[in-house]
Amino acid sequence: MNELFDWFGMAANWSGEDGVPVRLGEHLWYVFQSLVIALVIAVPLGLFVGHTGRGSVVIVAVGNAIRALPTLGLVTFLFLLLTESELATVIGLVILAIPPILAGTYAGLRATDRGVVDAAVGVGMTGWQQLWKVEVPIALPLVLGGVRNAVLQLVATAAVASYVGLGGLGRYLLDGLAILDYAEVMAGAILTALLAIVLDLLFAGLQRAVVPRGVRLAAVAAGKGGVNAGGAE
Template identity: 50%
Template structure:
């Protein structure tokens, strides 16, 4: 009960809602880092996944590289980039991109590869060329899995962007990092609650996007992220 009272008091403190160290500012920083990393990851992974899925070229290599990237510890990547590029936003984004690319890449590749060959043959028979088959048939059918990959990556990035605090950048991780330094449990819990809430909102946004963009029949066929 004492912990809950402390957490409530922390959120109720007006000082937490103004200034460069206030919740709105830290939340904005966290969303910016997360969104930037997700967009960069999608720009890398979606085209590569579409290409390898459509052509069948490099599929094994793609899956192997993605699985290797999944095994990399994000904090380790962060400190390696810090050693190479110095303190700042670049190491944070590089580490988050390394985390986000694998689920997007694998799901995009598998989504395209899962398209029924009979549908491809029918599209070709109707006069569609390679790019038209990809954009008008394979991508719409693969979209449920692509969105699952994006959602998985987004939630992971939101949760992991707290590492920005460890290299002197802002975001919600500052509350956790500074709370540990000050032995302020309320601050640590407050930062953690905010990160969890942002991850939940992110999940809900992707659920809404899925309902808007994916046909009901395709939604039912979509498999869990790999």
């Protein structure tokens, strides 16, 4: 434990190309790139499938298959195929991030009360208006929940970038193991965990700010109703 405190107390570990700020910035960059690309792919697809109901079986099957892929093996394969470290890493992370975002978006829309949708149809809303004015606002808690899940997975898995010669917090894990410096390994793990916690708190705050209060209260009420029903059974 003293060695760990010594590692964090060394000025050399907080400056230069191998310093914590640089490695943290690299890690965040991989997460940011992957998240944006995954959002561009998964959210429109989830909205389409959730709104129309078409292709839901295929989406579930593909999502489950992707979840089973080992990210490190996938990144290594892509690196050997593309010979480009960052591209291989980002593609691997995007593939990892798509299923939770897609599942959250699809589930959010399908969970929308059909009576509310029917009422929107009854007042003459078009399909586009139903989607953006009714379904999406109600589905936001689950959509953002899927995004938060994806962010946590990306932060934890972006460490694989170090295995194909890139930076990020994973360098501390890989380099520490190479020289049996377990204080460095623990520091890398702690920094990664702290980053995941901070980002999750930020997204929790965003979720609270973006989701309408009425929708939040309805979601809480629905959750309590489900618990009570489960207890009654």
